[in-house]
Amino acid sequence: MFSKSNTYKKIILFLGILSLFLFDASARRQKILVLHSYHQGLNWTDNITKGILSVLNQHEDIEIQFEYMDTKRRYDEEYLKEFKKLYRLKHKGIPYNVVIASDNNALYFTRDHQEEFFKNIPIVFCSIDQFEDSLIEGMTDITGVTEFIDFKQTVEQALRLHPKAKNLVVINDNITTSAIINRNHIISFWPELKTNVKLIFLENLSIQSLVEKVKNLDNSNIILLLNFSKDREGNYISYQENIEIIRDATELPIYSSWVFYFNEGIVGGMLTSGFKQGKLAAELAVKVINGTDVNSIPLVTEGYNAFMFDYNQMKRFKITVNNLPKESIVINQPPSFITKYKISIIVILISLGLLVLIIIYARYKRRINETRLIARNQQLKSSRNRLLRMLDANSDGVWEHNFKEHSTYISKNIWEKLGYDPDLVKNTPEFIEQLIHSEDIQEFIEERGKLQNGVIDLLVFEMRLKAKNNIWMWLKAKAKILDYSSEKQAINLVGTLIDITQRKQAEAKIKEDEKQIRASEERWRSLIEQAADEIIIHDFEGNILDVNLATCKLLGYDRKEIIGSNMTLLDQKYNLNQFKTQWNKLRPENASIKLESIQKRKNNTTFPVEIHLSLIDLTDTKLILSVASDISVRQETERKVLNAVIEAEENERKRFATDLHDSIGPLLSSINLYLSALSKSKLSERNEQIISSSREIVNETLINIKEISNNLSPHVLNDFGLVNAINSFISKINLSKTINITLDSKNLEERINQQIEVVIYRVITELINNTIKHAEANNIQISLSRENNSLNLIYIDDGKGFDPDEINSESTGMGLYNILSRIKSLNGSHNIQSNPETGGMIAVVNVNL
Known part of the structure; x- marks a missing residue:
């Protein structure tokens, strides 16, 4: 029992130390943000990403994050403001060690927001159209790879390869920033070419108009395709659609200066590679990560352009390889006769040699030679069968291994995918096993041994091989034993090699995405629970x-x-x-x-x-x-504040009513007495009329002051209670006979809290005033009752209806908002129902006594 307990303690201690080690390893990872100007899926942007990953994927201590500005499809002030908010939400505060800015708009964003988002963060840029020092003026901690798209050399070669051309037609959208820059650049160097060929721009057109104009071009024209990302109507067009539209509309030779058009229908040109741009930028970022001061790293201005031509397009226009510039890269070029039939020639030569040897040996030892001839014939049959199987195997590639001779062979197309020259590579087991990942080599040898020993009939194994550019390539190997010795020992195995790199990358991305989603869900749950x-x-x-x-x-x-x-x-x-x-x-x-x-x-x-x-x-x-x-505490505080306000308001009403009654009333009564005394003296008829009118005005003023005083603080309410005060108010209105008001009261013989009486009195009078003023009603029914410890008010009129939601704000102008607030201050409730179409109103108020 004691031993078992100690074992558990050791396991827990080991897991604790392991978690600390993993946490520490994670903390040491360097963070790099790749900020792309355009969107994922754009050929140019994806090639830059591949170039970056070709370098950074070799460093396990680097964590890469991508952000796409998507400015190819939208680039305006409103969009940039929203993107800035999104960037702040996603990235602000993350301690990036390096930011790689791809293309102009990403550089502009880092420049315009360096103080807020990128302060003290090294910035490495790449793929900047027609770079000038003014683009980074005022920026610190920055270096990068300039992009000089060499249109001039492309145009020179196009004119040289097509000497009969009369016009160079440049296709450009003239809408995007890069398109305008490229147009101006071509115009600037055109006089230097000293040619009679006319320069024509097809730009700022709709797709349909562009197709029509291209179709109408005759054979005296050659085309230079720049960038048709947006047509005149604002439609976004991908690079793939660019070349497909032009290629389908014309048979004329097409030239360009970007790799993403290559092998899609252009003849060629001095092409700029997005992959090389990304690779060079990533290498600079690695230098910064390794401690090199970014300000000491000079700008990279070359290494990403090369002459590249498509042999299929050259053949259409009778252009030979000899006419191309030196060191040009040519694709789709058919192999020579020797290269094409290399294996067959070797087999034939070997066969002839063997036959010669057989004839020579037959002269000396006929019997021995006959035995050897049979063995050689068996080998030839085996070679023939192996060759046939290779030819029938999957086009991804074939491989074989000879256990007896300890030799391994991998087909040409696999070596080409790995970046090696098939004719120069060391096709030996030792060299091949050096290329296999250290985590895979031992298991691969074990599985191959199982196949050799008959433990398994089919070898299926997935492994990583290092390409010449140091990128790991995933291959799926399948194999079976082809030949056995007379002792039933395996001699040869043969099989296929399938490139599964993209599938593995997709699986890794899915796992990473799932990990991030689970982490996000855990963070969300933690925030919610706290x-x-x-x-x-x-x-x-x-x-x-x-x-x-x-x-x-x-x-x-x-x-x-x-x-x-x-x-x-x-x-x-x-x-x-x-x-x-x-x-x-x-x-x-x-x-x-x-x-x-x-x-x-x-x-x-x-x-x-x-x-x-x-x-x-x-x-x-x-x-x-x-x-x-x-909000219990908040409502209680609001009620206390409102009660204090109401109490102060009622006290002020009483004071003002008392001042009107006790101060102005006696003064007006004295004036009335003086006027009465003056009327008894002998006066002219006109003066008697003046005195009589003055007495009438004074008497009317006394009545108005009394009414105002009573409205401000009804003495009936103070002296005789709520029911009597309401009856007094109703009786005055009923005298006009314009409306009929009835009051039904129950269980209100005893006085209730004075503050509640004042609030209910104000509610009823305000409801009546609103009905008279707005509803044009004929009848009003009021029911007021006391049940247990609750005061209930029901108010009904038959006038015009209205929207009850309008009284829930102070801006309604209906005079009820403050009264309903008073009900709320008494911890009471109210419900008002009405309909503008059917008319009428019913208000129910309940107050807890």
Whole structure:
């Protein structure tokens, strides 16, 4: 028992030390961000990526991240602002050791935002059209690979190879930044060529117009294809579509200066390679990672251009290889007779040699020679069968291994894929085994031994071989035993080699993506669980799919009790239809709304909440994220503040009403007495009229002051209670006979809290005033009752209807917002229903006494 316990402790200690080691190893990884100007899938951008990876994939301590600006399809101020926000969200704060900026727009972004995003981060650029020092003026910690696209040499060769040409037709969109730069560059060097050939630009056209103009070109024209990324109508066109459109529209010779058009229909030219650009930039980045000061690294200005020509296109225009510049690269060139039939010639020569040897040996030892002849014939048959099987094997490649002679052979096309010259490579087991990855070689030898010893009938093994450019290439090897000795010992195996590099890269990317997704889900779950507010995810039917820990604590349920239930279980204010009305307001353009409600705990106690609803728009469904905060303390504070305001307001009303009654009233009464005394003296008829009119005005003013004083602070309400005050107010309005108002009161013989009386009085008078002013009603019914510890008010009129939602803001102008706020301050509730089409209104108010 003691020994077992110690074993467990040792295992736990070992795992702890291993996790620390792995964490430390991860922390030492150098981070490189590759910022592409264009989008993934664009041939040029993908070639740069391949060049970068050809270098960086050799360094296990480097972590690479890619970001695509996608400016080939959209490049305007609004888009750049949104991309800046996206970059800040994804990358700001990440301690990148180097940033590789590919093409002009990525360089401009690093230049314009170096202070915010790239301060003290070394920047390596590549593929910059017509680079000038002014492009990086003011920038620090920067170096890179300039891109000089040598249109001049391409044009010179095109004119030399087609001496009868009268026009050089340049196809260009003249919309994108790089297209304008290239156009101006060609115009600048054209006079230096001193040629009679006319320079013509086809640019700023729609696709249809371009095709029509190209079709109309006669044989006196040659074409220089630059960049037709956008037509005049703003349609984006890929490089592949560029060459396909031109190639299908004409039989004329086409030249260009980019590798991505090569082997797609152009004759050739001085071509710029995106792969080499990316490779050179990555090599500079590695120098920086290894400690070289970026400011001490000079700009790379060469190494990415080369003359390249397509033999199939050359043959169409009767161009020979001898006419090309020295050191030109030619593809699709047919092999010579010796190269094409090399194996057959070797077999024939060997056969002839063997026959000669047989004849010579036959003269001396007929019997021995006959035996040897039979053996040689057997070898020839075996070679013939092996050759036939090789020819019938998969086109990816073949291989064979001779156990007796310890020799290995790999077919020509595999060596070419690995970057070796098949005629010069050491096709030996030792050299081949040196190329196999150290993690694969031992298992490969073991599997080959199993096949040799008859343990398995078919060898199937996936392994990595190092190409000449130091990139690992995945191959799937299959093999079977071909020949056995008389002792049943395996002599030869033969099989196929299939390139599975892309499949392996795809599998690795899928695994990495899955790892990142799991990490993202774990981070999201951690954030949700640590939140203090309750967070619920549910569908548009209210079915709860997930909740956080705070939800369980606030509501007193276990997670299992909540998940699968409906939102109506937790809410006391809204039923399902009312909830759906709120949820259906969520749209992509209105993805978040806020509302207040009352939630119910498992023990049936309630508390007010503020709920923020957000739309979760997934690919195949839509969900709702509900975040609720307990606002009990906030509401209590608001009620206290509002009560204080109301109390101060009512006190001020009383003071003002008292001042009107006690100050201005006696003064007006004195004036009335003086006017009365003056009327008793003998006056002219005109003066008597003036005094009489003045007394009428003074009496009317006294009445108005009394009404104003009573409205500000009704003495009936203060002295005789709520019911009497309302009856007094109603009776004055009923005298006009323009509207009929009735009041039904129950259980209100005893006075209630004065503050509640004031608020209810104000609510009723304001409702009546609004009905008279806006509704044009004929009847108003008011019911006021006291039941248990609650005061209930029901107000009904038969006037015009309105939208009840309009009274929920201060800007409605209906005078009810502040009154309803007072009800809220009493911890009361209200519900107002009306309809603009059917008319009428009903208001229900409940106040807890």
